[in-house]
Amino acid sequence: xxxxxxxxxxxxxxxxxxxEVLNAMSFPVxxxxxxEFSELFEDTVEKLKKVFITENDTFIITGSGTSAMDMxxxxxxxxxxxxxxxxxxxxxxxxxxxxxxxxxxxxxxEVEWGDMADPKRVKELLEENEEIKAVTVxxxxxxxxxxxxxxxxxxxxxxxxTLYIVDTVSSLGGDYVNVDKFNIDICxxxxxxxxAAPPGLAGITVSEKAWEVIEKNDKVGFYLxxxxxxxxYEEKRQNPYTPAVNLIYALNVALDLILEEGxxxxxxxHERLARATQEAIMAMGLELFAKEKARSITVxxxxxxxxIDDKLREILNKKYNIVVAGGQKHLSGKIFRIGHMGVxxxxxxxxxxxxxxxxxxxxxxxxKESGVERALEVLGK
Amino acid sequence: xxxxxxxxxxxxxxxxxxxEVLNAMSFPVxxxxxxEFSELFEDTVEKLKKVFITENDTFIITGSGTSAMDMxxxxxxxxxxxxxxxxxxxxxxxxxxxxxxxxxxxxxxEVEWGDMADPKRVKELLEENEEIKAVTVxxxxxxxxxxxxxxxxxxxxxxxxTLYIVDTVSSLGGDYVNVDKFNIDICxxxxxxxxAAPPGLAGITVSEKAWEVIEKNDKVGFYLxxxxxxxxYEEKRQNPYTPAVNLIYALNVALDLILEEGxxxxxxxHERLARATQEAIMAMGLELFAKEKARSITVxxxxxxxxIDDKLREILNKKYNIVVAGGQKHLSGKIFRIGHMGVxxxxxxxxxxxxxxxxxxxxxxxxKESGVERALEVLGK
Numbered sequence: 001x002x003x004x005x006x007x008x009x010x011x012x013x014x015x016x017x018x019x020e021v022l023n024a025m026s027f028p029v030x031x032x033x034x035x036e037f038s039e040l041f042e043d044t045v046e047k048l049k050k051v052f053i054t055e056n057d058t059f060i061i062t063g064s065g066t067s068a069m070d071m072x073x074x075x076x077x078x079x080x081x082x083x084x085x086x087x088x089x090x091x092x093x094x095x096x097x098x099x100x101x102x103x104x105x106x107x108x109x110e111v112e113w114g115d116m117a118d119p120k121r122v123k124e125l126l127e128e129n130e131e132i133k134a135v136t137v138x139x140x141x142x143x144x145x146x147x148x149x150x151x152x153x154x155x156x157x158x159x160x161x162t163l164y165i166v167d168t169v170s171s172l173g174g175d176y177v178n179v180d181k182f183n184i185d186i187c188x189x190x191x192x193x194x195x196a197a198p199p200g201l202a203g204i205t206v207s208e209k210a211w212e213v214i215e216k217n218d219k220v221g222f223y224l225x226x227x228x229x230x231x232x233y234e235e236k237r238q239n240p241y242t243p244a245v246n247l248i249y250a251l252n253v254a255l256d257l258i259l260e261e262g263x264x265x266x267x268x269x270h271e272r273l274a275r276a277t278q279e280a281i282m283a284m285g286l287e288l289f290a291k292e293k294a295r296s297i298t299v300x301x302x303x304x305x306x307x308i309d310d311k312l313r314e315i316l317n318k319k320y321n322i323v324v325a326g327g328q329k330h331l332s333g334k335i336f337r338i339g340h341m342g343v344x345x346x347x348x349x350x351x352x353x354x355x356x357x358x359x360x361x362x363x364x365x366x367x368k369e370s371g372v373e374r375a376l377e378v379l380g381k
Numbered sequence: 382x383x384x385x386x387x388x389x390x391x392x393x394x395x396x397x398x399x400x401e402v403l404n405a406m407s408f409p410v411x412x413x414x415x416x417e418f419s420e421l422f423e424d425t426v427e428k429l430k431k432v433f434i435t436e437n438d439t440f441i442i443t444g445s446g447t448s449a450m451d452m453x454x455x456x457x458x459x460x461x462x463x464x465x466x467x468x469x470x471x472x473x474x475x476x477x478x479x480x481x482x483x484x485x486x487x488x489x490x491e492v493e494w495g496d497m498a499d500p501k502r503v504k505e506l507l508e509e510n511e512e513i514k515a516v517t518v519x520x521x522x523x524x525x526x527x528x529x530x531x532x533x534x535x536x537x538x539x540x541x542x543t544l545y546i547v548d549t550v551s552s553l554g555g556d557y558v559n560v561d562k563f564n565i566d567i568c569x570x571x572x573x574x575x576x577a578a579p580p581g582l583a584g585i586t587v588s589e590k591a592w593e594v595i596e597k598n599d600k601v602g603f604y605l606x607x608x609x610x611x612x613x614y615e616e617k618r619q620n621p622y623t624p625a626v627n628l629i630y631a632l633n634v635a636l637d638l639i640l641e642e643g644x645x646x647x648x649x650x651h652e653r654l655a656r657a658t659q660e661a662i663m664a665m666g667l668e669l670f671a672k673e674k675a676r677s678i679t680v681x682x683x684x685x686x687x688x689i690d691d692k693l694r695e696i697l698n699k700k701y702n703i704v705v706a707g708g709q710k711h712l713s714g715k716i717f718r719i720g721h722m723g724v725x726x727x728x729x730x731x732x733x734x735x736x737x738x739x740x741x742x743x744x745x746x747x748x749k750e751s752g753v754e755r756a757l758e759v760l761g762k
Contacts, residue, residue, distance in 0.1 A: 192410070198410050
């Protein structure tokens with residue numbers, strides 16, 4: 001097995017993992033039923049709670065972000081239950097598919113991809129539809145580079161007898177998330193995005209209000225049953241089923257790095273890098289995909305100019321060893337996406353913008369204005 | 382975070398992970414939607430198929446062994462479906478709980494813990510009960526140190542219109558498993574036992590006969606939906622949801638080590654080490670928990686002698702840095718378990734037996750005959 005270790009991951013996940021986090025991966029495995037593991041696990045959970053900014057019960061699951069999305073739905077939705085799914089992209093849609101996979105009724109509030117949901121419309125939909133058990137929203141739509149106003153939507157949802165479920169998979173640790181302040185009942189995330197740990201773990205927080213629903217729910221399922229995770233954590237500070245021990249080592253170190261930098265600083269860094277990237281892109285004469293008001297600070301989506309498609313990504317990857325993402329679903333071949341999250345810094349942004357300029361020129365695109373100069377301007381302020 | 386790296390894991394999982402496998406864990410993360418990852422993933426799946434000895438579709442899931450047990454049941458069982466669960470310990474019981482978690486009807490064939498199931502009784506139960514959709518059995522009961530005759534049970538099940546589901550979590554790569562020859566429709570395993578990789582991945586094989594049932598099944602669930610895994614693997618040689626990339630690196634190397642050693646050799650090594658351990662234990666005057674005919678070759682369970690309990694494990698751990706397991710459920714405080722699986726060799730067995738002798742003496746147990754001498758005799762043959 002030969003892995004090219006010279007690739008710069010500018011993806012909306014997985015992101016660059018710092019060496020000290022990668023190193024922790026190769027520590028010897030310890031027994032997951034040992035006191036030593038319980039201490040490590042509790043410490044990791046407590047650090048994750050600080051990043052979520054919550055007092056709610058928090059769990060770390062061995063699985064992808066989707067496993068936590070599944071948990072968020074399957075633990076509260078029984079057959080026929082109504083859920084309002086705010087859909088602004090691929091991951092918003094996924095929540096609605098999960099609701100249907102558990103035979104719930106998905107009420108879809110669909111917004112054009114690249115735009116954000118309107119909190120007022122959420123209010124109307126909640127008023128129009130009786131007995132909505134939960135509202136789901138994706139904070140940062142990895143698929144479109146657009147984000148939703150999760151604080152404002154939280155204020156709306158608070159006045160209704162419904163749960164508020166938020167996917168912060170590609171925002172937690174990058175954009176501003178405050179589970180308790182935003183009134184989020186269930187918040188899910190993944191290890192491999194802004195947390196800058198390797199993929200394979202998911203996080204989920206559960207409020208008291210959510211537990212009340214979970215306790216009464218006619219649950220179907222086993223591996224992702226939240227009640228079992230709660231019981232084991234309360235009794236033993238462990239997971240009910242064998243966890244990915246080495247990934248916990250890594251996540252623990254990654255969370256240390258986040259808390260050392262400070263969440264506020266981290267958000268500011270993401271804002272700054274996003275601004276530099278987005279202004280540089282526009283300076284070059286490319287068009288951003290996400291609407292201005294909705295623009296993500298962790299991922300930038302860019303329309304391919306006329307005559308240019310995923311060949312651009314191939315040149316960036318093959319010639320310059322920079323990996324950026326393409327479009328998902330109907331946006332495939334129409335946009336590309338640059339992730340600037342986790343531990344990404346100035347040098348990575350500047351390298352990416354510069355090489356993008358070279359690749360665009362190679363494909364015959366006429367650069368309007370130097371992207372890297374604009375990025376330098378923004379970053380030099 | 383400080384991990385004591387001086388512990389010898391003689392657990393029935395997780396087991397000792399060789400340095401070359403651990404090292405692979407800290408390779409930089411690559412994008413899970415890249416061609417490079419597809420190649421690595423397909424290579425890993427193909428190697429795992431060789432270890433399962435199967436031509437059946439095989440999947441690697443980010444989750445514990447239990448996630449694959451859940452998949453095995455949830456993809457074939459709809460509300461009210463009958464499943465015959467052979468229960469010879471904690472993990473056999475788990476299958477029955479999963480059936481009930483999906484609102485299936487569990488028909489339980491319970492055998493005293495430490496013993497094995499009788500294939501003739503399985504036949505009778507299949508004849509007595511109509512419309513049994515599947516039979517589940519655990520090959521090697523980690524909880525009791527006893528194993529089941531999965532080849533013989535497979536011959537019985539073959540004559541009925543039912544699926545054969547086998548848990549080889551603590552046997553694959555250690556004891557003899559041949560999915561195709563044994564007529565196994567769905568076979569599940571975990572990364573952290575005899576495969577000697579770190580925890581966090583599970584494997585599952587699916588026969589044509591099983592697919593026919595899965596296609597028709599009124600499936601509930603999302604993250605563990607086998608059809609989605611099949612679709613993604615066929616189209617892209619990828620997982621539908623972000624996999625634990627670094628664990629795939631490690632599993633790939635661990636599988637290389639298994640195929641280099643050769644499965645037959647590996648089984649013989651396990652047999653030899655089990656014999657040495659078990660004869661040494663008996664020589665010392667301790668009693669094995671599992672019935673002779675049912676004895677596992679990957680884990681040895683031992684009754685605590687009068688007046689001795691988990692203090693023994695504590696001495697082994699604290700004083701000698703050797704970690705062995707206690708009993709589960711009603712066997713807690715009554716037995717202890719030594720895992721000798723994966724890459725475990727002579728030196729680990731001899732160190733464990735020797736230190737066990739010291740710990741027993743410290744607790745006032747009168748050693749009948751030298752355990753380490755008996756082990757040396759067996760290993761010297």
